[in-house]
Amino acid sequence: MNYDQHARTGKHGQASTLARATRESECGGPLLQVAGLTFGYDASPAFLGPLDFDVSRGSMLAVVGPNGAGKSTLLRLTVGLLTARGGTISLRQCPIERMTHRQRASTVAFLPQSLSAPPDLSARQVVLLGRYPRRGFRWFESNADHRAADRCMDVTHTLAFADRRLDTLSAGERQRVHLAAALAQEPELLILDEPTAALDPYYQLEVFGLLRWLCSERGLTVVVVTHDLNLAGQRCDAVLLLANGRAAAYGSPAESLRPDVLASVYGVRFEIASLARDGRPWLLPVETVEKKAR
């Protein structure tokens, strides 16, 4: 299946909205809630926050902003790798600091920007490592774990090279293998830090198409950091635009990705090349301007 075509045709649109509404009414509220979140290293002043946002089940939030805006720090806080100075991050209305490491890992999967997997591991070994939070006290993965890993590799189109070493795969193939490993955790929330940074346009669209498909068809909730404003605008349900650790804009892509706001945050004049049917903008960076929010 070509996930990008599937995402563009909008087959998921209405059905996913209905499914999301049903899931929210069943489970009572958004999956991820961030309220009054602040963070700073050691005794230095807080450089992130206060931030308030929430992410509905089965939806996809893009976190965008210039370098140093605090995007990756926000993700690390959400995964529990850093501890917030103030405010709360709740998963299913439970503050993450009250969850054990394993409980958190069963709910949230994280795909960091820099991955340092040993190059001599096979793709299948990497994906099976993602089953760790689900393995319990078993010493090895069960047949059910192997079947789950195969399913995730099937979804990410990596089954064909499952037994090849990582260092024989292209950057796009490797990224999909790591994505399969994250899916093998069977998370409710998938958090990705610039998953398309090293990929060509084909794989960028393929990865975002896959994420879109996982949201609409599998009910996965996705938070993704990206520098590609068009991918964020076209493929995500909501966009959080960060500047200096604060939310410069938050809402639907049409609301967040306004040229006037982007110019003040990035110091770049954007033009709207065209608008999709649902009002999502295609943005074109034109020239640098004076930065206001940096």
Place this chain on the structure above:
Amino acid sequence: MNRSPARGVDVVKHVGIAAVAVAIVVIVSPGIGTQPISVIEAWRHWPDDSSAVHHIAFDLRLPRAVTALVAGATLALAGGVFQTLFRNPLATPYTLGIASAGSLGALIGLKMGLAGTLLGLPQYSWCALLTSAMVVGLIFLLAGTTYRLSGNALVLAGVTIGLFCGAMMMFVTYVSDVRETFAIVRWMMGSLEKYGYGEITGIIGPLIVSWTVLIACAGRLNQFEMGDELAASRGVNLFRLHLATIGFASLATACIVSVCGPIGFVGLIVPHAARLVIGRDHRVLLPAVALWGAVFLVVCDWFSVLAPVWAGRWTGMESTAAPLPIGVVTALVGAPLFLVLLGRSRRVE
């Protein structure tokens, strides 16, 4: 290298073969030594504890083999864990300065003329254990107060401690007389010459606990190899993993150094060699590394005992030489073996 995901059958295959090898060396050991006593003859005298053959085979040779088994398993296991934990292929059980600290303690004990025993261990071994424990405490302090001292910084701290202890050892040697200096140099070469099981019994409790904890960390170490962030996001408590592995690997190493002295090379090459053959999965690798480390050190010990005898036969002279220092033999046997394995694995790739 094995690139299939590990399953129970791999434990049976890799760990089972290593366990059989351990059983074989235990059975054969009473028959290996300078005196011409065959394996069958040795075991035939097992019930007869008044005979000279029984004394040689089961009071001298077997305890020596058991000491080598325990030391080899511990050093190889600790080396394998440290190589993963510090993401450094040159890491050994002695990377954190444990061996140097233990040696300094033993040297001070020898210099002070502590020749007696306490709770089954020589008094200088207690000195070695004490100084090693102090270094482990210092490492814990560094790792605990600032968690960022977990990787290269801890290795640097360990190397610094090792250099400091090395300098202090030179000072102790400098102020010693010829007899003390000989004892010090001999201790520094490492030794497996034990009479009975007293010393090994004294340290086996902490060693069993350490082996268990280190092997139990295998699944977490697999995750740790994927990177700190990924491992933590999958539920691995990195702080606890560091404390458990550094603490118990150091404790076990300190115990071995206090009894056998610093025996090098086992903790470096056995994990590498096993990784080349078995693969990266620590759930299979660590138990196999411990067992192959045990076998490796026993075989090296046989070589250290038999080499002077063979040399005497080849030269036509009756040899009365003492066994070769074990540290010399581990390097002599291990280096070529490892280079052959390395070359073979590169060809396969």
